Amino acid sequence: MKTPRLPSIGEIMIVLLLFLAVVVSFALIFELPIQLALFISWFIVIALGIRLGYKYDFLQKAITKGIGNGLEAILILLAVGALIGTWISGGIVPSLIYYGLEFINPTFFLLATLVICSITSVATGTSWGTVGTAGIAMMAIGEGMGMPLPLVAGAVISGAYFGDKLSPLSDSTILSASMAKVDVIAHVRAMLYLDIPAYIVTSILFTIAGFMYGGNNFDSERVEFLKSSLHDVFQINVWMLVPMVVVIVLLALKKPSLPSIAVGSLLGVVWGVLFQDLSVSTAFHTAYSGFSIESDITFITELLNRGGIESMVGSIIVIIFGLGFGGLLEELGVLKVLLSKFEQFLINAGNVTTATIFTGLLGNIFGCAMYVSLILTPKIMQDSYDRLKINRLVLARNSEVGGTLTSGMVPWTDNGIFLTTILGVSTFAYLPFMWLSFVSIIIAIIYGYTGKFIWYTTDENKNVS
Structure with missing residues (x-):
């Protein structure tokens, strides 16, 4: 019986180059679904695994184990889809858009977008929920004000990711802390310095x-026209915002994300029946199929015809295939072998920080999901931090920078697919405006090489207070 072995660097490079060739050609040349490319990529890695001496049953279990690690994300995504559909049909999102057009100064609109999405994300602990509600509203307001939509998307994503990294309710924050084996609140404090x-x-x-x-490009007449158009389709008043307040309060009270978002979806159904004259059947239907309306106004049809569980199927398939692919990579030791080739250079905090961020990016590129990156990066890098006696709070912080903040930069990740689907802007269009991500990466690397806010286990105070 053949004893399984680790892959060689040559075998890894061939497999990863084949993966990139399949994904890029499917997306850019043949214009085929990225999900199909990821499915094919499973068998590329399976072939490597068999060559290394593993049985197929072991490799299949690696796939299911990887998928199991991200099932919570799939469930939350389903709930977010239902939330978007019912909050549009119930008038919650249209009311947010209306009041945004009414009160937000165009000059400070981008800053307001950043702040509003940040507050929502910190309070709720979900970047996806933030993008799917406040994000859609800010995109619509930006469209109404004549703002470049990729720039608006950059502000939405920056705000959503800020909260997703800092909120103790965030699944990515909890996952980063738990994988690095540090306290969640201590991890949040350490993140604040960055x-x-x-x-x-x-x-x-x-x-x-x-x-x-x-x-x-601000046109006050166009803004008034859009406001009146929203009024013609939806009943607009401040009571429309109650479901949003309820969900934020539930999540702020540390109630579980899935039922809290589901309660918000149900309130959207109730609001659709009470305030938007929808039948009970129609209101519930928007939770599954999303909101749909025929209108001569492009603003209404393009920005509000969305949502529903059905709309999330593509993203869920990406997550499933991405998690399975990441599970295979982890069991075969692919990323660990790659990092071992650079281990001789991991001699100081600066090099380790850079390597951690790069590993997080690789986890997103080849694991196709933020969860894969946040699981693999601390596992792969922890020995280097321990050898240099760097506090694992720094590991957790750098893993978030490399894993969470780069996920939306890759078109075929769970975040990349979700953001493009919800915001209606391609990954490469909004990528240059993901300013929080780029600034955070630069500051993290500066901290690493200057020793600023890098804590060591030999310090008297080992925790950040």
């Missing part, structure tokens, strides 16, 4: 961009 300066810089950048674009 996130606060990154947020200040990002806020300044979006403020400058607001002054550049805020007054150029």
Whole structure:
């Protein structure tokens, strides 16, 4: 019987190059679904596994184990789909858009987008929920004000990711802390040393961009037309915002994400029946199939015809295939072998920080899901931190920067597919404006090489207070 072995660097490079060739050709040349490319990629890695001496049954279990690690994300995504559909049909999202057009100054719109999405994400602990509700509203308001939509998407994503990294309710925050074996609250404190300066810089950048674009294409007559169009289709008043407040309160009270979002979806159904004159059947149907309306106004049809569990199927398939692919990579030791080739260079905090962020990016590129990256990166890098006696709080922080903040940069990840689907802007269009991600990466690397806010296990105070 053949004893399984680790892959060689040559075998790994062939497999990863084949993976990239399949994914890129399917997406850019043949314009075929990325999900099909990921499914085919399973068998590329399975072939490697068999060559290494593993039985097929073992490899299949590696796939199911990887998928199992991300089932919570799939369940939450289903709930978010239902939430989007019912909150549009129930008038919650249209009311947010209306009041945004009414009160937000165009010059400070991008800054307001960043802040509103940040607050929502911190309070709820879900970047997907934030993008699917407040994010859709801000995209619609930006469209109404004549703002470049990729720039608006960048502000939405930056705000959503800020909260997703800092909220103790966030699944990615909890996962990063647990994989690095540190306390969640201590991890959040450690993140503050990085996130606060990154947020200040990002806020300044979006403020400058607001002054550049805020007054150029603003048409007050168009804004009034869009507001009246929303009024013609939906009943608009402040009571429409109650379901959003309820969900934020539930999540702020640390209630589980899935039932809290489901309660919000149910309230959207109730609001659709009570305020938007929908039948009970129609209101419930929007939870599954999303909101749909025929209108001569492009603004209404393009930005509000969305949502529902059905709309999330594509993203869920990406997550399933991505998690299975990541499970195979983990069991075969692919990323660990790659990192071992650079281990001789991991001699200081700066190099280790850079390697951690790069590993997180690789986890997203080849694991196709943020969860894969956040699970693999701490596992792969922990020995290097322990050898240099760097506190694992730094490991958790760098894993978040490399895993969470780069996930939306890759078109075939769970985040990349979700953001493109919900915001209606391609990954490569919004990528240059993911300013919080880029600033955070730069600051993390600066901290690593300067030793600023890098804690060691030999320090008297081993925890961040």
